[in-house]
Amino acid sequence: MQTATVVNAPAGAALAPADPGGSAAAASRRANLLLLRRLALPVLAAALVLAVWEVGTRWAQVPEVLLPPPSAVVDRLVNAFPLLMKHAWPTIWQSLAGFAIATVLGISLATLLSASTIIRETLYPNVVFFQLIPKIALAPLFVVWFGLGPEARLSFSVFVSFFPVVIATLAGLDNVERDLLRLCRALTASNWQTFVSVRLPHAMPYIFSGMKIASTFAIIGVIVGEFITSRAGLGYLILFASAQAETALILAAISVLCVFGLAFYGVVALCERWTIERFGDRPR
Template sequence: MKRWIETIVFWGAFALIWEYGVAALGIRRYLLPPLSAVLQAGWAEREMVAGDAWVTLCEVLIGFAVAVLGGVVLGMLIHFSAFTRRTLYPFITALQSMPKIALAPLMIVWFGYGFASKIAATFLFAFFPVVIATLGGLSGVAANLDEHFRALGASRWDTFWRLHVPAAMPSFIDGIKISMPLAVIGAIVGEFIGAEEGLGHLITLATANAKSDLMFAAILVITVMATFLYWIVEMASRLVWWRGKAV
């Protein structure tokens, strides 16, 4: 209960500072509109905001799911295959070192302005932390535990399922917790580069029409969405018994 009270007090104070600090400091509304103006603009365009938010949410969820699935598969391949570790892992590392925003226009060229390019951009931003987390978790299993399982006559499948998966799960959870906000960023970047709908497109449209209050409303919705999705991932991670409430 105390934690919830502290959270409510903090965000309430933040809202008050935003609302009254703008006028107190003499900040022009086109630079930073007060919170009330942002909320009014969002409510006035609520149908458009809700529609664009739904598009972005779908892009994030699908891209995140593909990134998690692809990241787990790649992490397992790199861990269990020496050939993949020597060939594919350096390629993935090199791909990660490239600036994602520079690669985002290629998604438009390859996949067009539709839904697929946003999924590709989301995947591009989100999959690498899952690969590294999966690989790190699997590689962190002590060698003596592997030997112990073999001494007990466990099959490779039993060793993987009963030893490697539980050992890798904490690292994997940390990876997807990092990946989720990156998935939101990837979807928004993809919409910035080229889109006809979505919150990133709404921000671009509001900026072009000098509607800073609507732009901040879209940013606020993105922030709430990213925070809520991260909270869902964290709550789901609490179901993992070997991490318990320490997550």
């Protein structure tokens, strides 16, 4: 801030001195430090836990079946890598497909619910009711209905991840400023026009926050499906390894699952950020 063009203060009032705050370089240094701290602290904490785990299991000579040290898990991860990848593939494609189908169905149902009062009054209480059921309990039914193939896991994954999308989308479609809807009415806009030009764009950040939840639910759905009946997939591999008392392999499979889940969630979260940036009314 500069007061270079000298303005004469009226009598009795002194001009405040120029902002004594630091230079731009200092500000950017502060920002970098802050970022470093926000990255470094959680990474350090995780590293500390792993170190304690490694040292603790070795020092107390915990049997590897109970809890192998992280280094053993990494060893297993490396030498069983082809096996892990072979089983990761069905889990990954079924999660992605389940997520995609759930998103399309969820947005469609929410659109229908927001468009028609009658449909909403009929269906929405049921949607909420279904949402309250512990959905995992229904997993065996999907095997009964869809057999032992991937259809059972895919459909269960859709079923589990569908509700967050419906509920978030509906909130977004409904949460439009009333004045904006009044404006549409004043401009003689049709319901369809109002939906396309106002409701749907407004709902975009909501939809993506629902999809963010759905992305983790879709993976849970597939893994649970694989636990129940499957001959492939990471869920199957985890069950198989536990039957063999191969704890390191279980943890290796879980690690692969974590990496995939993190990447999947990360991509959707990035999309969500973008939609908030694009459609929200304040920058983030």
